[in-house]
Amino acid sequence: MPVCRLPVTKNPRNKKSCLATEQSVAARCPFCLTPYMSNFIVHFGQLATGLGAWAGVKTMPMHAYANPARFLSIARPVTPWLFWGGLVLIVLGCACGLFLTPADYLQGQTVRILYIHVPAAWLGMGGWTGIAIAAVMQLVWRHPLAAIAGRAIAAPGALFTAICLVTGSLWGRPTWGTYWQWDGRMTSMLVLFFLYLGYIALGNASASNGNAGGVSRVTAIFGLVGAVNIPIINRSVVWWNTLHQGPSITLRGSSIDGAILWPLGLTVLGFSLWFGAIVLMRMRAILAETKVEARMQRLARG
Amino acid sequence: MNPWPFVIAAYALTFAGTLGLSIAAWRAMRAAEQRADSLKRDR
Amino acid sequence: MAMTLKAKHQRLVLALVALVALIGAGLLAASALKDEAAYFYTPTDARTKGMEPGRAIRLGGMVVKDSIRRAPDGVTIRFAVTDNKATVPATFSGIAPDLFKEGTGVVAEGAFDAKGTFVATNLLAKHDERYMPPELEGMTYDDKARDDMARTMTVAK
Known part of the structure; x- marks a missing residue:
C-alpha cells in the first residue's frame, strides 16, 4: 500500500496515471509485449526474494548438498551463466535507464539513479535475509554448507548496502537539498551496513578456528539477531516521519509510471544473478581453501 | 542544479564496486582452486 | 536416530521461540521510539x-x-x-x-x-x-x- 506520511493533496490524476501506466508500458517498452508485463515487473522483486528463499529451504533435501563434491558439481557450471547473464542484464538495464526512459516530472534527470539505488537496497536487505536463513540452517539442521554460505553472502551484501547509501546520498543532494540526514530510513540502512561489517569481522575471525571455513555459531546467532533490522528498514518510512518518501513498489502495485519503471526489472534481475554468481565464487574459494588446509594439517601430522 | 554529475557519479561508483568485487572474487576462487588441484596432482 | 531427531526438533523450537521473541522486542522498541525517532514534527x-x-x-x-x-x-x-x-x-x-x-x-x-x-x-x-x-x-x-x-x-x- 503506498503510504505517504504527508497528507497528499487529493490528486485526481492519480487514477488516470494508473490507467496510463499500462498503456504506456505496452507502447514504450520494446521487451514488453502486453500491458500485463508491467505487473510482472512490479511483483518480480518480492516474488523472486520470497520464492528463492522458500525454494532454497523447501525443495532441497536437507543434506543432499551437504557433500561439497555434489554441491561443486552443480556450482561449477552454473557460476559463469549467472555471472555473465547478470552482467549483460545490468549493462542493458542501465543503458535503457540512462538513455531510453523519460525524465521525471518533478525530479528531472536525477530519477535515473533509481535503476541502481533500488536493486542495491533490495539486495543489501536480501543479503542479510540470506544470512539469517543460512544461520537457521546452520543452527537447527547443522548443515555444513550453511556456515560457508553465510560467510560468502556477507561481502556482496555489504557492497550493495554501501552502494545503496552512496547512490541515495547522491540522489538526495539535487532533490532534497542534502547529502545526508539522520531520518529513520537512512539511519536504519547505515545500521545494516555496520551489522555487515561486524558479521564479516566475526566470521573471518572464527572461520579458521575449527569451523572449516564457515562462520562460528556465535556469528550465526549474530546474523539471526541482526535480522530484526530488516523489517525496521522496510517499515521505517511508514512508522516514522522521514525525509525519505514512502514505498513506491508494494504488493498492491507501483506508483512509478510504467514508462519510467520498466528498466528496473532488468537491473534487479541482473544484479540478483550477479549476486548469486559472487556467492557461488566465494563458496568455491572457501571450500578449496578448506581442502588445502585440511591436507596441510594431515601432512604436518605425518 | 545540474543533475548529470550526480547521476554519472552514482553509476560510476556502482560499476567500480561491481567490477572490483567481480575481479577480487574471481581471483580468490581461481587461486584457491588451483592450489587444491595441484595438491591432488602431488598425491 | 530418535535421539538426533529429538535434538534437532529442540533446536528448531528454540530457534523459533528466539526469533519470535526477537521480532517482538524489535517491534516494541520501534513503537516506543515512535515519537523519539520522528524526523520532523507536523x-x-x-x-x-x-x-x-x-x-x-x-x-x-x-x-x-x-x-x-x-x-x-x-x-x-x-x-x-x-x-x-x-x-x-x-x-x-x-x-x-x-x-x-x-x-x-x-x-x-x-x-x-x-x-x-x-x-x-x-x-x-x-x-x-x-x-x-x-x-x-x-x-x-x-x-x-x-x-x-x-x-x-x-x-x-
Missing part, C-alpha cells in the same frame, strides 16, 4: 504539543498552494506549511532547493518565533513516492517551474 504536532519559541526543531508538511510570497529584498520568502489539519506560517531567507514548490513536501529546520511564525534556517524538499514522465503531469518540468515562478512573482507584487 503542524498538528506543533499546535497540540505547544512548541516553545526558540527551540530548534524540524517542521514538515506540504507547502500550501498559492502561499509563497517573495519579500522585496529578494531572498526572504514567506509560505505556509500544512498537514491538512493545521497550517503554520513560515519564513526563510536563503537558497531553497530546486524541488521546493507549492503543493509538494517540505522539511524546514528552525524555530518558532514569539508570534507563532516558523523561522527556517534551512529548507529541504520532500517528494512523494510517485514518479511519472512530464507529459502525464500535463506540462514539462520547466514549464511548470516557470508557471509557479510567474504566479509567485505576480502575487508578490
Whole structure:
C-alpha cells in the first residue's frame, strides 16, 4: 500500500496515471509485449526474494548438498551463466535507464539513479535475509554448507548496502537539498551496513578456528539477531516521519509510471544473478581453501 | 542544479564496486582452486 | 536416530521461540521510539504539543498552494506549511532547493518565533513516492517551474 506520511493533496490524476501506466508500458517498452508485463515487473522483486528463499529451504533435501563434491558439481557450471547473464542484464538495464526512459516530472534527470539505488537496497536487505536463513540452517539442521554460505553472502551484501547509501546520498543532494540526514530510513540502512561489517569481522575471525571455513555459531546467532533490522528498514518510512518518501513498489502495485519503471526489472534481475554468481565464487574459494588446509594439517601430522 | 554529475557519479561508483568485487572474487576462487588441484596432482 | 531427531526438533523450537521473541522486542522498541525517532514534527504536532519559541526543531508538511510570497529584498520568502489539519506560517531567507514548490513536501529546520511564525534556517524538499514522465503531469518540468515562478512573482507584487 503506498503510504505517504504527508497528507497528499487529493490528486485526481492519480487514477488516470494508473490507467496510463499500462498503456504506456505496452507502447514504450520494446521487451514488453502486453500491458500485463508491467505487473510482472512490479511483483518480480518480492516474488523472486520470497520464492528463492522458500525454494532454497523447501525443495532441497536437507543434506543432499551437504557433500561439497555434489554441491561443486552443480556450482561449477552454473557460476559463469549467472555471472555473465547478470552482467549483460545490468549493462542493458542501465543503458535503457540512462538513455531510453523519460525524465521525471518533478525530479528531472536525477530519477535515473533509481535503476541502481533500488536493486542495491533490495539486495543489501536480501543479503542479510540470506544470512539469517543460512544461520537457521546452520543452527537447527547443522548443515555444513550453511556456515560457508553465510560467510560468502556477507561481502556482496555489504557492497550493495554501501552502494545503496552512496547512490541515495547522491540522489538526495539535487532533490532534497542534502547529502545526508539522520531520518529513520537512512539511519536504519547505515545500521545494516555496520551489522555487515561486524558479521564479516566475526566470521573471518572464527572461520579458521575449527569451523572449516564457515562462520562460528556465535556469528550465526549474530546474523539471526541482526535480522530484526530488516523489517525496521522496510517499515521505517511508514512508522516514522522521514525525509525519505514512502514505498513506491508494494504488493498492491507501483506508483512509478510504467514508462519510467520498466528498466528496473532488468537491473534487479541482473544484479540478483550477479549476486548469486559472487556467492557461488566465494563458496568455491572457501571450500578449496578448506581442502588445502585440511591436507596441510594431515601432512604436518605425518 | 545540474543533475548529470550526480547521476554519472552514482553509476560510476556502482560499476567500480561491481567490477572490483567481480575481479577480487574471481581471483580468490581461481587461486584457491588451483592450489587444491595441484595438491591432488602431488598425491 | 530418535535421539538426533529429538535434538534437532529442540533446536528448531528454540530457534523459533528466539526469533519470535526477537521480532517482538524489535517491534516494541520501534513503537516506543515512535515519537523519539520522528524526523520532523507536523503542524498538528506543533499546535497540540505547544512548541516553545526558540527551540530548534524540524517542521514538515506540504507547502500550501498559492502561499509563497517573495519579500522585496529578494531572498526572504514567506509560505505556509500544512498537514491538512493545521497550517503554520513560515519564513526563510536563503537558497531553497530546486524541488521546493507549492503543493509538494517540505522539511524546514528552525524555530518558532514569539508570534507563532516558523523561522527556517534551512529548507529541504520532500517528494512523494510517485514518479511519472512530464507529459502525464500535463506540462514539462520547466514549464511548470516557470508557471509557479510567474504566479509567485505576480502575487508578490
